[in-house]
Amino acid sequence: MNQQEWERSIPEDITGDILWTVEAYRLALFLSDIGWADVTKLFQDRRTISLADQLYRSVGSIGANIAEGYSRGTGKDRARFYEYALGSGREARDWYYKARHVLGQQVVEHRINLCTQLIKLLLIMVRQQRGSPIREVTDAYDIDS
16 A cells, blocks of 8 residues: 555544644654554564564654644744654664564665655754754755755
8 A cells, every 4th residue: 555545544533634734744644554564574573572662662653743743832842842753753764774684675665765754854844843953964854845
């Protein structure tokens, strides 16, 4: 299932919320949904049970923090939660790389790409909410508008 097919399966209570217009939220929710199958596979190998738990926590945290941050009243407060989501996105990307031996190269490349897209979006969101850049060089994360 690709992202467009997946989006058509989402309940209207979610898609009807203004939060659904945030691309990073949609991407994070998609990643957490497809991550379910990845984690299920990782739990089948005793060596990666702990990795599976960490991966699912980090993947789930991205969208949850975007949702919580979006609902905050000030830019500074929103930026704080978007930074949490950013950290979880980087953590998830790290765990996916470590899971490559079980999940396979093609799956891991796809998931790492999704994480990187989220990271790029979140860097922009943090900067917009703060009114100043995050403490890192963002040139490596330029994206096409």
